[in-house]
Amino acid sequence: MKIIMLGAPGAGKGTQAKRIAEKFNIPHISTGDIFRANIKNGTELGKEAKKYMDEGQLVPDELTVRLLLDRVKNDDCKNGYVLDGFPRTIPQAEVLDRELEKLGEKVDYAVDVDVPDENIINRMSGRRACLKCGATYHLQYLKPKKDGICDSCGSELVLRDDDKPETVKKRLTVYHEQTQPLIDYYTKSRVLHTVDGTVDPDDVFKAIEEILR
Numbered sequence: 380m381k382i383i384m385l386g387a388p389g390a391g392k393g394t395q396a397k398r399i400a401e402k403f404n405i406p407h408i409s410t411g412d413i414f415r416a417n418i419k420n421g422t423e424l425g426k427e428a429k430k431y432m433d434e435g436q437l438v439p440d441e442l443t444v445r446l447l448l449d450r451v452k453n454d455d456c457k458n459g460y461v462l463d464g465f466p467r468t469i470p471q472a473e474v475l476d477r478e479l480e481k482l483g484e485k486v487d488y489a490v491d492v493d494v495p496d497e498n499i500i501n502r503m504s505g506r507r508a509c510l511k512c513g514a515t516y517h518l519q520y521l522k523p524k525k526d527g528i529c530d531s532c533g534s535e536l537v538l539r540d541d542d543k544p545e546t547v548k549k550r551l552t553v554y555h556e557q558t559q560p561l562i563d564y565y566t567k568s569r570v571l572h573t574v575d576g577t578v579d580p581d582d583v584f585k586a587i588e589e590i591l592r
């Protein structure tokens with residue numbers, strides 16, 4: 380089962396992607412997490428990606444596409460995967476479709492987690508992330524057990540540079556211009572499903588389970 384998560388930054392698609400991955404026992408692949416791991420490890424790719432990420436811009440397709448295609452060739456992807464944050468542009472979606480077609484495969488579901496911009500700005504300013512393991516929390520909606528500390532690995536939680544309000548506004552503009560056209564793209568290929576992302580995360584997940592059942 381190959382699933383793509385769509386939605387604005389901060390819509391909660393990462394949280395839902397992790398739950399889908401757990402439930403269906405498939406890997407959760409987040410290009411954002413891969414870039415952040417590269418930044419943390421000081422790789423050349425990380426250095427290049429950081430320039431764009433800190434500005435709220437997309438990392439160029441040349442850097443992103445190869446990275447993703449290599450990842451989905453791993454053995455753990457044999458039974459499918461859930462992609463979180465990829466594709467983010469029409470050319471990325473086209474490359475993915477072309478590569479899958481060569482293997483006689485296709486995207487099975489594109490799930491759009493729909494949240495209006497006003498809610499997004501409020502949500503992102505409360506988001507806290509663990510830069511070590513990638514877990515994300517929220518000061519209001521998804522509190523860690525101990526303030527400022529990651530439940531999973533015990534590291535300190537921070538407000539990511541790309542979650543700061545000025546950057547969030549920029550990311551929303553980029554989302555509307557470059558990523559939202561994917562809604563039409565996957566509607567045309569008849570795999571798009573939309574869920575209301577403004578409700579409780581447990582209810583968002585129930586709606587997604589209904590779709591994937």
Ligand code: AMP
Nearest residue numbers: 410411431432436437438443464465467
């Ligand atoms: P995310 O954690 O998915 O919100 O991604 C954080 C940042 O990583 C984005 O704002 C982009 O700068 C970059 N990024 C992640 N995935 C992609 C992608 N598929 N294409 C281009 N840039 C990406």
